[in-house]
Amino acid sequence: MEKLSFYLFLLIGGNFLLVVTCYPNGQVTPSCSNMIPDHGVSAQTTLAPYNITASKNTYSPGEKITVTLQGSDVFEGFLLQARKDGGTAAVGTFTVTDATNSQGLNCNGPNSAVSHKSSTGLTNIQATWVAPSSSAGDLEFRATFVKSKLIFWVQVKSSQVTVNTTAFGSSSSSFNPNIMLHLPLILFVSGILVCYN
Ligand SMILES: *[C@@H]1O[C@H](CO)[C@@H](O)[C@H](O)[C@H]1NC(C)=O
């Protein structure tokens, strides 16, 4: 038990040090988690003139869902992710279907987010979301829409996309307590990834 606590101490302590020391290097991409553009002003609080729709309202492992961003107004920029309800990290991956106007981003793994490629105004863009192989729970698509540098709406949400628990099987829906033992290691490795990506 002594050994285990020491191991946990080293991993958590080491990870903390990494996170603290990597911030000054500018190696983090802050917009990935809060989806707020670093434009020096606050987001609009009015109803956005943009919406997100998904081609399906339930997902199975590896299932492809077409996500459409559209507006009654032009948007110059966007950041799209799938998030577990109330979650703070991107889930699944995207396949870019309009490579002229959009690109995949590494927010939580390669292509876990999609953004604009230039500030050519768009009123409509699509991307294909590929569901993860293990269940991420019920989720929604969220996008930040930038109308102009000072005018943007953060985390506009789609309708809920529920997980098809039958397709993921019973093992993926039950919590495995063994993962708790590895949590410090997972945090440590993700700390390294955040620093070096
Ligand atoms: C989304 O926005 C478009 C363009 O304004 C509109 O035509 C469409 O009806 C909206 N869809 C939903 C589901 O709100």
Ligand SMILES: *[C@@H]1O[C@H](CO)[C@@H](O)[C@H](O)[C@H]1NC(C)=O
């Ligand atoms: C859920 O998964 C089951 C098993 O793979 C499948 O038969 C069923 O059609 C799926 N339901 C939906 C709504 O996709």
